[in-house]
Amino acid sequence: xxxxxxxxxxxxxxxxxxxxxxxxxxxxxxxxxxxxxxxxxxxxxxxxxxxxxxxxxxxxxxxxxxxxxxxxxxxxxxxxxxxxxxxxxxxxxxxxxxxxxxxxxxxxxxxxxxxxxxxxxxxxxxxxxxxxxxxxxxxxxxxxxxxxxxxxxxxxxxxxxxxxxxxxxxxxxxxxxxxxxxxxxxxxxxxxxxxxxxxxxxxxxxxxxxxxxxxxxxxxxxxx
Amino acid sequence: xxxxxxxxxxxxxxxxxxxxxxxxxxxxxxxxxxxxxxxxxxxxxxxxxxxxxxxxxxxxxxxxxxxxxxxxxxxxxxxxxxxxxxxxxxxxxxxxxxxxxxxxxxxxxxxxxxxxxxxxxxxxxxxxxxxxxxxxxxxxxxxxxxxxxxxxxxxxxxxxxxxxxxxxxxxxxxxxxxxxxxxxxxxxxxxxxxxxxxxxxxxxxxxxxxxxxxxxxxxxxxxxxxxxxxxxxxxxxxxxxxxxxxxxxxxxxxxxxxxxxxxxxxxxxxxxxxxxxxxxxxxxxxxxxxxxxxxxxxxxxxxxxxxx
Ligand SMILES: Nc1ncnc2c1ncn2[C@@H]1O[C@H](COP(=O)(O)OP(=O)(O)OP(=O)(O)O)[C@@H](O)[C@H]1O
Ligand SMILES: [Mg+2]
Numbered sequence: 001x002x003x004x005x006x007x008x009x010x011x012x013x014x015x016x017x018x019x020x021x022x023x024x025x026x027x028x029x030x031x032x033x034x035x036x037x038x039x040x041x042x043x044x045x046x047x048x049x050x051x052x053x054x055x056x057x058x059x060x061x062x063x064x065x066x067x068x069x070x071x072x073x074x075x076x077x078x079x080x081x082x083x084x085x086x087x088x089x090x091x092x093x094x095x096x097x098x099x100x101x102x103x104x105x106x107x108x109x110x111x112x113x114x115x116x117x118x119x120x121x122x123x124x125x126x127x128x129x130x131x132x133x134x135x136x137x138x139x140x141x142x143x144x145x146x147x148x149x150x151x152x153x154x155x156x157x158x159x160x161x162x163x164x165x166x167x168x169x170x171x172x173x174x175x176x177x178x179x180x181x182x183x184x185x186x187x188x189x190x191x192x193x194x195x196x197x198x199x200x201x202x203x204x205x206x207x208x209x210x211x212x213x214x215x216x217x218x219x220x221x222x223x224x
Numbered sequence: 225x226x227x228x229x230x231x232x233x234x235x236x237x238x239x240x241x242x243x244x245x246x247x248x249x250x251x252x253x254x255x256x257x258x259x260x261x262x263x264x265x266x267x268x269x270x271x272x273x274x275x276x277x278x279x280x281x282x283x284x285x286x287x288x289x290x291x292x293x294x295x296x297x298x299x300x301x302x303x304x305x306x307x308x309x310x311x312x313x314x315x316x317x318x319x320x321x322x323x324x325x326x327x328x329x330x331x332x333x334x335x336x337x338x339x340x341x342x343x344x345x346x347x348x349x350x351x352x353x354x355x356x357x358x359x360x361x362x363x364x365x366x367x368x369x370x371x372x373x374x375x376x377x378x379x380x381x382x383x384x385x386x387x388x389x390x391x392x393x394x395x396x397x398x399x400x401x402x403x404x405x406x407x408x409x410x411x412x413x414x415x416x417x418x419x420x421x422x423x424x425x426x427x428x429x430x431x432x433x434x435x436x437x438x439x440x441x442x443x444x445x446x447x448x449x450x451x452x453x454x455x456x457x458x459x460x461x462x463x464x465x466x467x468x469x470x471x472x473x474x475x476x477x478x479x480x481x482x483x484x485x486x487x488x489x490x491x492x493x494x495x496x497x498x499x500x501x502x503x504x505x506x507x508x509x510x511x512x513x514x515x516x517x518x519x520x521x522x523x524x525x526x527x528x529x530x531x532x
Contacts, residue, residue, distance in 0.1 A: 041443060042443075043443055063447075063448065063529070064447060067442075067445045067446065067447045067448075068445065069445070070442075070443060070444065070445030071444070071445030072445075073445075075443065075444075081436075081439075081440050081443075082440075083247050083437050083440060084249075084436075084437075085249045086245055086247060087245070090245045090247075094247065094441075094444060095444055095445075098441075098444055098445055098446050098450065
């Protein structure tokens with residue numbers, strides 16, 4: 001992967017994320033974690049090589065199919081990317097609305113999830129009125145609300161204390177139990193070491209695998 | 225503790241379900257007022273042009289109905305009423321012989337007095353003032369008036385007779401009306417073009433302004449049609465409100481013009497717009513909003529397709 005005429009930022013990346021698996025993606029700042037995540041959530045298309053998601057080569061997907069594939073992926077962006085003038089409630093409701101879920105279901109599920117991430121009192125607050133950690137939790141709620149097949153979280157615990165970080169990781173674990181494939185990018189080694197999941201380590205654009213087994217069908221697969 | 229609990233909803237205070245808020249911000253957006261003012265201005269001009277068009281069409285058809293195929297011949301009074309009557313009758317008979325003329329009738333003195341009464345007041349039918357005699361000539365329908373031939377025939381009977389040709393007058397009016405029509409249609413077309421261009425620009429500007437939001441929606445799997453739809457609705461609402469303001473202004477102007485016009489109403493026939501005209505005028509804001517919605521959607525779709 002490269003941007004324009006830059007040097008390659010990611011090279012020889014070849015790995016597969018199995019359905020329902022859980023991976024940590026670690027590596028020093030600037031190693032290319034976010035770039036690899038962007039490839040997986042289809043913000044970027046690989047400049048060379050193949051990227052297969054849910055069994056489809058992404059370069060062969062139509063615009064409409066790309067959009068449908070994106071709706072199967074929940075993303076916690078490193079910079080949150082909440083919609084500024086929408087309330088916490090409306091931000092979290094958005095993936096459901098995009099999938100055409102009816103208002104009644106939305107009105108039931110969104111407050112429940114926001115309550116679970118500790119924001120029951122801030123349903124109608126706009127992001128600017130909330131702290132970094134609170135915004136991050138909205139971003140997480142938005143990523144998991146539609147129970148995506150693939151959940152990608154880029155540094156999702158960067159702005160919260162350890163206790164809350166653990167709680168959020170339990171939420172990801174819960175999603176993993178319910179069948180989502182989860183990839184969490186982080187440089188919080190302490191946190192990673194408390195969970196038994198395999199680790200993908202990026203070092204200057206190259207991938208090394210550490211620990212954990214990988215079994216199961218080859219359905220959601222990234223290769224570059 | 226690990227599992228997001230169900231049945232927690234009860235203790236979460238929540239205002240009664242609101243309509244889903246639009247992800248595109250609609251308040252405090254500088255483009256909003258501009259588009260509304262453009263829409264109001266465009267609607268004002270378009271509706272004024274429609275009024276002119278509708279009133280003009282009505283007016284011309286009224287004139288045609290009243291004047292088409294009619295000629296009036298005037299015989300100056302000689303002071304001898306009996307002689308005047310004889311001459312008028314003779315001329316009428318002579319004219320009826322022409323195959324261009326369907327009917328020629330000399331108007332009696334009372335009829336003529338009634339015609340001029342509004343200008344000169346009552347004359348008591350005494351014939352105390354010498355009045356010119358009038359002959360009302362109806363042409364055969366479809367006949368084109370050979371004015372020179374008619375004039376020769378008239379002069380051969382009564383040399384002093386004067387032909388008052390409505391045809392020429394109506395033709396002149398018709399030409400004027402057609403010019404006004406062409407102008408009004410041109411104004412409509414130009415206003416339409418301006419609205420299309422302005423809305424296209426507004427849609428692209430809004431996309432640029434909301435770029436961040438659009439990108440987020442895109443990454444969350446929103447289809448182009450969804451984003452274009454949000455934009456279309458935004459533009460529809462603004463142009464509809466603007467259009468209604470334009471309509472109100474145009475109606476106010478019309479009623480003001482009507483009040484000024486009624487001062488000279490004795491001479492000018494009252495302006496009427498007609499059923500079709502009113503339908504076109506009253507639905508103009510909606511028509512404009514629908515066209516704007518289509519344009520906004522189309523240009524948004526075109527702009528979105530250029531992205532990954
Ligand atoms: N849009 C871009 N254009 C050019 N270069 C880019 C772009 N985005 C990222 N890069 C470069 O790619 C490299 C990897 O960036 P990336 O954001 O993936 O790192 P990261 O591992 O997520 O770092 P961090 O832990 O700080 O978030 C960096 O050297 C960065 O400068
Ligand atoms: Mg990063």
